[in-house]
Amino acid sequence: MTLATSPGGALLAILIMALVTYLTRSGGILVMSRIPIGPRVERFINAMSGSVLVAVITPMAVTGDWGARLALLATVVVMLATRKPLFAIGAGILCAALWRFLMP
Amino acid sequence: MGHSRSADARLDLAGTLDGMRRMAPLCLFVIAFGLAFGVAAVQRGLSELEALLMSALVFAGASQFAALELWGPEIPLVALIASTFAINARHLLMGASLYPWLRDLPPRQRYLSMSVMSDSNWAMAADDYRRGVRNVGMLIGGGIALWLAWLLGTLLGVLFGSGITEPERYGLDVIMGCFLLSMLVGGARSLTILIPWSVAAIAALIAVYWLPPHSHVVVGALAGGLAGMGLPTEKKRDREPTS
Known part of the structure; x- marks a missing residue:
């Protein structure tokens, strides 16, 4: 099934994407509002919320270049040392930019 | 903990503005991402208006870039839906994790807040929730700020074309990873x-x-x-x- 990229077709494709994306955004609380939250569900949610980030970041470190790896490492170190996210992110970006600049 | 902890969860203008302010530094980078998207979208054959509409209505960077890969004289609908859903399915879990925080808001505010939920304002809101903050302004304020930045970036991209053609050269692609990682480390209790x-x-x-x-x-x-x-x-x- 395909849509022709006429103005109407493109608009329809964008609207469909918007709808699918909104369903993912609202679906989580919609489902949660219908199931009781006991201690087990709460433990699941707490562990899951950090795990989302772990699952986003790990492949970046493993499949990325050394610039990305160094950036992530610098972020962790500076974050643990200073507890200031902006310093940590700045150190990370600097590492990646320097690495890629020096090692083209 | 359960029922009482979010009994007075609230959404107000002051909290929303504060959320926008806290998101401002990251918005500079989001503008750069948006610019990259705008450039790529126009190169891929979307009209300026279509690129802007996609950023305004979809507001989900990774899935928008993926959609560009599918764009052509004809758009494969099933693949478009599948890839948009797969890339954004994490929102389901992110939203679920905020439910205990948002459940005492009126449903309309709750579902409106979710419409601007994205990785970074979610991460900062989840951190607020963990620290016992009752004001949910970080989620919606941060989301509005990100949305404006994403739209502004896309606009600059479609207007001024090829500004940043190699974002990875400047480390721009790792910003989001570093940001999310700093949230993760900061939230470890x-x-x-x-x-x-x-x-x-x-x-x-x-x-x-x-x-x-x-x-x-x-x-x-x-x-x-x-x-x-x-x-x-x-x-x-x-x-x-x-x-």
């Missing part, structure tokens, strides 16, 4: 959480190599959540008095 996180990391990698594309976030998050469910209930989320 006890070492036991490393157990579910390790499970999540391994599961995500397995999914990257052996499961369908884009499934790794959902697979990793679910695996981590299940691992966390098996931990003993030593979880004490001491909430600071207030803020």
